[in-house]
Amino acid sequence: SPVHDLGNTFNGMAGNIQQLMQSKRELVDAVSHELRTPIARLRYRIALQQSTQPENSALAAMEGDIGVIDNMIEELLLHSRLDHSKIEVQPVDIDVLPWLQQVLSEHRPDTGQLTLQLHNHTGLPNPQLSCDSFYLKRALSNLLRNASRYARHTIDISLGWNDNIASLIVDDDGPGIPEQERDNVFQPFVRLDTSRDRRTGGYGLGLAIVSRIMQWHNGEVKLSQSPQGGARFELRWPSPLRAVNSNAGNGSGSGPQAGLQGNTRAGCRPMYIRLQSETIAQQTQLRHGPRIQPSAQR
Ligand SMILES: Nc1ncnc2c1ncn2[C@@H]1O[C@H](COP(=O)(O)OP(=O)(O)OP(=O)(O)O)[C@@H](O)[C@H]1O
Ligand SMILES: [Mg+2]
Structure with a gap:
């Protein structure tokens, strides 16, 4: 027929x-x-x-x-x-705030005049989460690179934890992503703006990579609208939350300067530290959100 x-x-x-x-x-x-x-x-x-x-x-x-x-x-x-599933994530406990400071500082050349704000909503001054810091850094970097391309003034990075799920949110105050495109942008080689000049990006692989990395963490990436009207990307993955003994740190608590410590811990892969990070530390603000009682694990 x-x-x-x-x-x-x-x-x-x-x-x-x-x-x-x-x-x-x-x-x-x-x-x-x-x-x-x-x-x-x-x-x-x-x-x-x-x-x-x-x-x-x-x-x-x-x-x-x-x-x-x-x-x-x-x-x-x-x-x-x-x-092709050839990678294996290797989650280890990391001191998240110093790690975040480090990742943000490496993005200073991209973010130029933009204000970067880091918000800690875990309720702990020195939270420790479990993740593969190498791949999670890739995911976060891809989001930051996008955000710095589209944000007008500010990028907000918020760390949270609830019910054994860790959450890392990147909000920008750019044009945002229309609702009907929100699923598409995670597909490889999808770019919403047609121009291929360098300012507006590369191959359309960044978010596809983010999505894969979160899958490998048994987590996900969600896209919505930020409170500022731009794009909000949220990385979520299962992890216990632990408090790091603050005496073990450099004594400056969770202040921005703490950002340059902690990356040499066993288990974290080595990272390249840029010299400009001092200026970044000054510009990056750290805010504490509402306290959430951490549960004791393991
Ligand atoms: N924060 C954002 N605000 C507005 N649009 C965005 C944002 N992030 C991503 N997009 C849109 O989603 C598309 C896909 O993003 P993705 O990161 O996958 O690719 P890309 O940035 O274009 O290239 P690549 O990351 O490979 O260099 C972008 O081309 C852009 O149109
Ligand atoms: Mg990108």
Whole structure:
């Protein structure tokens, strides 16, 4: 019958599309992988030139561009790895506030004149949560990079914990994301603005990566509207909440300067610390939210 024929046609089409998507993915993987070597070579050659011409601004610009390409390739490869279930998250307890301060400070070059505010709603001055700090940092960084592109004045980062679920919210005061697009933006290669200039982003992989990372944490990422009218992204994952003995820290409690400690703890993967972090620490404010009684675990 015609309906049967139509059904067959559709099934055939669906199969073709699936095959196309698979080959697109393989192509993207292969190209990304192959690009790494020439890029590393270029970087090396530029570094050589720079050693004899440290003032050459063209070389500095080239180095910057290579950094951008490098980041994109890394994103592509990471997304592909996450997509093929080749990674395993390794949750460990981390001192969240110093860790957050560190991640925020690394974003200072992106956030420019924007105000970053960190709010602690856990009720503990030194909360400890369980997560894979390497991958969670990737997730948070992707959100911060987006937010710094769209926010007009302020980005608010709020840490919370309730009923064994940890929550990390990134709010911005930009244009937000229309309700009908909120599911789409988590799909790989989906970008709402059509321009591909650098200011407005890369491949549309950032949120797909965030979504995968949260899945691997048995958690989720939710998108809604921020109180300021912009976008609100919330990372949620199961974790116990513990209080860190404040004597074990550097004595300055949870103040911003505490942000540069704590990253060398066993279990946390090493992080690159930028020199500008001092200025960031001054600009980043830390606020305490309402107290929630932490439950004793384990
Ligand atoms: N905070 C935000 N405010 C408004 N729109 C956003 C925000 N974050 C993401 N978007 C929209 O969602 C799209 C997908 O975001 P995603 O991070 O996945 O990709 P991207 O930023 O365009 O590229 P990439 O992250 O790969 O560099 C963006 O292109 C943008 O249109
Ligand atoms: Mg992005």
